[in-house]
Amino acid sequence: MAGSIRWSVPRRSILFIVGPFGSGKNDPLRDAADDGPASSGTLALHLTCINESSSQSWQRGLIVEDRVVPHLKATSATTLDMPKAILTLNAGSSSIKFALYQLGGSTQRLLSHGVIEGIGGTPRFIARAPDATVLESYTWHRQEGSSHEELLQPLLAWITAHLDGESLTAVGHRIVHGGQSFHFPVYIDHAVLAALEKLIPLAPLHQSHNLAAVKAMVHLRPDLPQVACFDTAFHHEMPAVARRLPLPRTYVEAGMRRYGFHGISYEYLASRLRLLAPTLAKGRVIMAHLGNGASLCAMRHGRSVDTTMSFTALDGLMMGTRPGSIDAGAVLYLQQTCGLDAAAVERMLYQESGLLGVSGISNDMRALLESQDPRARDAIDLFVYRIVKEIGALTSVLGGLDALVFSAGIGEHAAPIRSEICDALAWLGVECDEVANDHHETLISTSRSVVRVLVIGTDEEAMIAAHTADLLREQSSPRMNDCLEDRRAS
Numbered sequence: 001m002a003g004s005i006r007w008s009v010p011r012r013s014i015l016f017i018v019g020p021f022g023s024g025k026n027d028p029l030r031d032a033a034d035d036g037p038a039s040s041g042t043l044a045l046h047l048t049c050i051n052e053s054s055s056q057s058w059q060r061g062l063i064v065e066d067r068v069v070p071h072l073k074a075t076s077a078t079t080l081d082m083p084k085a086i087l088t089l090n091a092g093s094s095s096i097k098f099a100l101y102q103l104g105g106s107t108q109r110l111l112s113h114g115v116i117e118g119i120g121g122t123p124r125f126i127a128r129a130p131d132a133t134v135l136e137s138y139t140w141h142r143q144e145g146s147s148h149e150e151l152l153q154p155l156l157a158w159i160t161a162h163l164d165g166e167s168l169t170a171v172g173h174r175i176v177h178g179g180q181s182f183h184f185p186v187y188i189d190h191a192v193l194a195a196l197e198k199l200i201p202l203a204p205l206h207q208s209h210n211l212a213a214v215k216a217m218v219h220l221r222p223d224l225p226q227v228a229c230f231d232t233a234f235h236h237e238m239p240a241v242a243r244r245l246p247l248p249r250t251y252v253e254a255g256m257r258r259y260g261f262h263g264i265s266y267e268y269l270a271s272r273l274r275l276l277a278p279t280l281a282k283g284r285v286i287m288a289h290l291g292n293g294a295s296l297c298a299m300r301h302g303r304s305v306d307t308t309m310s311f312t313a314l315d316g317l318m319m320g321t322r323p324g325s326i327d328a329g330a331v332l333y334l335q336q337t338c339g340l341d342a343a344a345v346e347r348m349l350y351q352e353s354g355l356l357g358v359s360g361i362s363n364d365m366r367a368l369l370e371s372q373d374p375r376a377r378d379a380i381d382l383f384v385y386r387i388v389k390e391i392g393a394l395t396s397v398l399g400g401l402d403a404l405v406f407s408a409g410i411g412e413h414a415a416p417i418r419s420e421i422c423d424a425l426a427w428l429g430v431e432c433d434e435v436a437n438d439h440h441e442t443l444i445s446t447s448r449s450v451v452r453v454l455v456i457g458t459d460e461e462a463m464i465a466a467h468t469a470d471l472l473r474e475q476s477s478p479r480m481n482d483c484l485e486d487r488r489a490s
């Protein structure tokens, strides 16, 4: 056999290796024994070399069995005591973020994290240690259209090779839309997957990719329980008036309501604020998750009382490629007068608007901040304006403001954007400490500021791992192969 071959045998399944005499059927077993013993998982195996015509190769099989089985039995015994690890996946349209955690008694310890970006173009893989040192990075050859499954396979191989004695025990996913039914993390089985697939039109930029990662993992590791954690869940208990859309009742009753997103991030930020400033955390707080997708969440006692995203992740703030709130009449005009069909409108609203559309340059705030092009300035001005306007609205909802928290890519790293937002909120008593802001300190407001302004790094992966671990501890996982078997049956 030439070149490098990656293969995996799903638990409780039988792999037949067939091929002519001398083709190397025994080599993988010898390799497993000599060079590449399993670094995780339980490998228990009964070797039977079936070859009726050649006693020579039968004997060769026995030799392999003699050598391999004792080795594997030793591995098998030790894996029972192996520490367990959880993989988290946050699969977006062009990237898959992952993190690996060791599961402790009541906590999780980060082992490594990273991202595959550029999916659909030239995918790049980077894995880092907890201190952000690069462990591995490589770029695939241009593979237009590489699927999540094709890219998850090498990711899984890397993870398996880098598990330091831990055995992978579950996968936790960020699922953007949980719809009306899912308010808590759940194990994913066939019924859950089918229900989540129905929500794809409500989050076309995210849901299908989230679920592609689930399906890829079902295929690659049907033995692993998979857990769905929902972006919408944190907002589930918003007051009814904040949830309602002013549409005819029949549509509202059919599930058309404001859901809100970035909830995994907000839940994490609320927990961090409770640790950093417990009294403030009970007060009137606006969290600003400013990433490629962007939203605000108004919180009281650490709970969501309103948020800028709505039925879909198109509402609210201007974003990297999405316009945020837009007159519904403009959408009708695009279709009825400009002649765009639904797919073209969807593409425009999800992928061609926002910072990218206004600037005509980029959806990356870094590029816009560096650019001298006046269109970049237009985009930044509008981005800031819409945030300030929505903060005003949510401050009214809260009846005042005690703290403003910046987070996500732009919120954590773009000091000039934070500064401009704070300046525009001077009427609320916000005063930014420019030095602290430039240094990205946690508290960036002056001691005179009526509103405390903080920068808190979000960590959706930590939240997903915590929920996955909680579920593993609280409920035994469903039969691992349910999802796959249901699919085969259907």
Ligand SMILES: Nc1ncnc2c1ncn2[C@@H]1O[C@H](COP(=O)(O)OP(=O)(O)O)[C@@H](O)[C@H]1O
Residues within 6 Å of the ligand: 290, 291, 292, 293, 320, 363, 364, 365, 366, 369, 408, 409, 410, 413, 414
């Ligand atoms: N140093 C930086 N300065 C300004 N903006 C930054 C910086 N680093 C990241 N960003 C912005 O953060 C955005 C991505 O944020 P992120 O939270 O990672 O988004 P997502 O998770 O939605 O992909 C990028 O598009 C970029 O505009």
Ligand SMILES: CC(=O)OP(=O)(O)O
Residues within 6 Å of the ligand: 092, 176, 206, 231, 261, 262, 291, 292, 293, 294, 313
């Ligand atoms: C919901 C959403 O917009 O997510 P993201 O910021 O990851 O695009």
Ligand SMILES: [Mg+2]
Residues within 6 Å of the ligand: 291, 292
């Ligand atoms: Mg994000």
